[in-house]
Amino acid sequence: xxxxxxxxxxxxTTAVFSVDGSxxxxxxxxxxxPHVVNPWDEYAVEEAIRLQExxxxxAIALTLGDEESKEALKTxxxxxxxxxxxxxxxxxxxxxxxxxxxxxxxxxxxxxDVDVAFFGKQAIDGDTGLTPMQVAxxxxxxxxxxxxxxxxxxxxxxxxxxxxxxxxxxxxxTASLPVAISVVKEINEPRYPSFMGIRKANRAxxxxxxxADLEVEEGxxxxxxxxxxxxxxxxxxPRDTSVEIIEAETVEEQAKILxxxxxxxxxx
Amino acid sequence: MSxxxxxxxxxxxxxxxxxxxxxxTARRIAxxxxxxxxxxxxxxEVQGVADQAFNYGADAVLGADDxxxxxxxxxxxGPLVAHLVEEREPAVFLTGNSIDGRDLxxxxxxxxxxxxxxxxxxxxxxxxxxxVTRPVYAGKLLSDAVVTxxxxxxxxxxxxxxxxxxTGGSGEAEWVDPVVAEEEVPTKIAGFESAxxxxxxxxxxxxxxGGRGVGGPEGFEPIRELAEVLxxxxxxxxxxxxxxxxxxxxxxxQTGKTVSPDLYIANGISGAIQHQAGMRTSKVIVAVNxxxxxxxxxxxxxxxxxxxxxxxxALTEEFRKRLD
Ligand SMILES: Cc1cc2nc3c(=O)[nH]c(=O)nc-3n(C[C@H](O)[C@H](O)[C@H](O)COP(=O)(O)OP(=O)(O)OC[C@H]3O[C@@H](n4cnc5c(N)ncnc54)[C@H](O)[C@@H]3O)c2cc1C
Ligand SMILES: Nc1ncnc2c1ncn2[C@@H]1O[C@H](COP(=O)(O)O)[C@@H](O)[C@H]1O
Numbered sequence: 001x002x003x004x005x006x007x008x009x010x011x012x013t014t015a016v017f018s019v020d021g022s023x024x025x026x027x028x029x030x031x032x033x034p035h036v037v038n039p040w041d042e043y044a045v046e047e048a049i050r051l052q053e054x055x056x057x058x059a060i061a062l063t064l065g066d067e068e069s070k071e072a073l074k075t076x077x078x079x080x081x082x083x084x085x086x087x088x089x090x091x092x093x094x095x096x097x098x099x100x101x102x103x104x105x106x107x108x109x110x111x112x113d114v115d116v117a118f119f120g121k122q123a124i125d126g127d128t129g130l131t132p133m134q135v136a137x138x139x140x141x142x143x144x145x146x147x148x149x150x151x152x153x154x155x156x157x158x159x160x161x162x163x164x165x166x167x168x169x170x171x172x173x174t175a176s177l178p179v180a181i182s183v184v185k186e187i188n189e190p191r192y193p194s195f196m197g198i199r200k201a202n203r204a205x206x207x208x209x210x211x212a213d214l215e216v217e218e219g220x221x222x223x224x225x226x227x228x229x230x231x232x233x234x235x236x237x238p239r240d241t242s243v244e245i246i247e248a249e250t251v252e253e254q255a256k257i258l259x260x261x262x263x264x265x266x267x268x
Numbered sequence: 269m270s271x272x273x274x275x276x277x278x279x280x281x282x283x284x285x286x287x288x289x290x291x292x293t294a295r296r297i298a299x300x301x302x303x304x305x306x307x308x309x310x311x312x313e314v315q316g317v318a319d320q321a322f323n324y325g326a327d328a329v330l331g332a333d334d335x336x337x338x339x340x341x342x343x344x345x346g347p348l349v350a351h352l353v354e355e356r357e358p359a360v361f362l363t364g365n366s367i368d369g370r371d372l373x374x375x376x377x378x379x380x381x382x383x384x385x386x387x388x389x390x391x392x393x394x395x396x397x398x399x400v401t402r403p404v405y406a407g408k409l410l411s412d413a414v415v416t417x418x419x420x421x422x423x424x425x426x427x428x429x430x431x432x433x434x435t436g437g438s439g440e441a442e443w444v445d446p447v448v449a450e451e452e453v454p455t456k457i458a459g460f461e462s463a464x465x466x467x468x469x470x471x472x473x474x475x476x477x478g479g480r481g482v483g484g485p486e487g488f489e490p491i492r493e494l495a496e497v498l499x500x501x502x503x504x505x506x507x508x509x510x511x512x513x514x515x516x517x518x519x520x521x522q523t524g525k526t527v528s529p530d531l532y533i534a535n536g537i538s539g540a541i542q543h544q545a546g547m548r549t550s551k552v553i554v555a556v557n558x559x560x561x562x563x564x565x566x567x568x569x570x571x572x573x574x575x576x577x578x579x580x581x582a583l584t585e586e587f588r589k590r591l592d
Binding site for chain 1: 279284340342343346366367368370371374375377378379381382383384385386387399402403404405406407408409410411412413414415416417418454455456457458459460461462463464468473474498516517519522523524530531541542545551552554555560565566568569570571572573574578579582583585586587590591
């Protein structure tokens with residue numbers, strides 16, 4: 001059995017952003033941890049490790065990013081991934097999601113005989129949530145998005161049954177391997193890296209694959225090939241933040257005043 | 269390339285709200301571009317959906333009605349819609365950014381190698397191109413994005429756009445054959461467990477939420493009562509979900525649902541940045557909290573500094589009187 005988990009390094013959830021005059025985004029983190037594993041991806045990593053622990057074989061963490069994103073991969077190794085690979089090349093920088101998906105798909109193909117590719121639901125920087133589906137289509141694999149449980153997986157028979165969170169409820173779906181799965185938080189509780197795991201991760205060598213190592217079609221990856229232009233990035237206009245604190249002698253009166261306001265606002 | 273296409277999401281024979289929002293937006297964009305609106309309807313026994321699309325302003329309806337398209341499986345709907353888009357080349361292809369809408373748009377864009385801008389919260393036409401405004405970094409920043417080449421595939425966030433209005437229009441839909449046979453769809457739907465007729469969080473006009481301040485699972489009872497009187501849905505902070513007081517589907521925030529109701533009432537929620545990420549675009553925010561310095565008051569429009577166990581029942585009582 002071989003599973004891959006695609007992880008992205010992102011700013012932390014508490015990061016505070018600023019944009020300079022030329023539209024460059026930078027951020028600082030009050031907690032002093034500017035880069036993290038995309039929080040949604042932790043669930044994907046955990047699920048990959050659980051399969052590996054149960055069935056043996058490989059659980060490989062894969063990222064497309066810069067050299068610095070090896071830090072995110074170290075976290076994955078410390079949690080229990082058996083291998084990690086970073087794909088990094090100037091030629092891939094600035095890809096749109098379809099470019100990113102092509103590169104990840106090429107890396108997954110290079111790994112050969114992968115049964116399941118795991119993804120987070122979305123990356124908290126771009127918040128697009130497109131990559132898992134786009135990788136699946138590129139590879140010609142079955143996509144299973146918003147998976148909340150793997151109910152059955154049969155690596156020899158090549159089948160999988162999952163539960164998905166869909167509009168209005170939970171769906172049970174069966175499909176044949178290989179599959180590309182994006183997971184939601186309900187699927188598990190990610191573990192913390194163990195002390196031993198952290199030591200092991202610090203000693204591990206993480207190979208870097210470049211464009212030369214992968215078969216990526218011309219003209220799909222990189223800023224130049226992007227079909228989406230982010231023409232402008234800016235801070236949202238400050239919202240009208242003056243809060244009206246409702247005060248009165250009794251809560252009943254407070255409730256009355258608030259109800260009046262909400263009817264005036266026409267939200268009820 | 270011409271025409272504005274919009275994929276119409278439906279459930280049990282009716283166009284869902286995000287479908288009407290997408291159709292309304294398609295109408296507006298088409299007006300600015302001087303183009304026609306084609307509603308794309310895919311499913312099984314969907315003549316009624318096609319009629320609704322005409323009634324809500326579609327100039328044409330194009331689609332397929334077949335058993336393989338019953339329920340939504342992206343491997344059945346995706347290739348069909350991609351085939352139509354490739355053959356007829358609309359200028360713009362819109363869907364709602366629901367689970368199915370986003371999956372479909374991502375499939376079509378990947379299969380045809382098109383640019384896609386997801387989760388728009390605003391759209392406008394400039395020089396014949398659709399400029400999409402969308403939040404990034406959990407809404408801490410906004411960006412304007414355009415597709416620079418080929419069909420412009422765009423998905424729209426739920427509740428960020430006005431719904432289409434009834435026009436009384438009618439017409440004949442054009443039905444085509446599906447492009448994949450049942451044997452070619454590897455995914456089978458083996459079951460469905462309904463969430464039980466509750467108002468879904470992302471569609472709700474009103475959300476009443478509880479945080480750690482509710483103190484335990486039973487603390488959600490008054491929250492539920494208020495939500496019920498207001499016809500709204502129940503939301504929750506991650507702290508309460510992690511504590512096991514309420515299931516994860518209720519979680520609002522960066523690692524939960526992103527919601528944008530007309531009214532969001534936060535009870536006993538401190539307003540951590542990750543919670544704000546999921547609800548800051550709500551039209552009116554009310555905060556009930558015993559701590560006057562809780563960060564939630566920084567983004568709230570109205571606040572009550574008091575115990576939620578006093579305030580929430582009083583509100584329920586007040587609204588029950590007025591709404592009866
Ligand atoms: C990676 C990551 C992702 C996260 N994602 C999310 C997310 O998606 N959603 C989310 O919500 N959080 C998320 N969090 C957690 C977030 O940081 C906060 O910990 C969480 O939102 C706090 O929940 P709370 O406001 O209910 O609890 P607290 O912060 O403990 O606040 C409880 C509030 O209740 C008030 N209170 C207490 N008793 C009463 C009473 N009787 N009446 C009125 N008020 C009372 C208190 O004054 C306090 O302000 C995430 C955190 C991380 C690190
Ligand atoms: N650069 C990347 N490297 C590895 N995985 C990625 C990358 N970008 C996105 N992903 C994966 O795709 C998921 C969805 O990301 P996105 O489509 O960017 O919202 C993430 O949760 C990751 O699992």
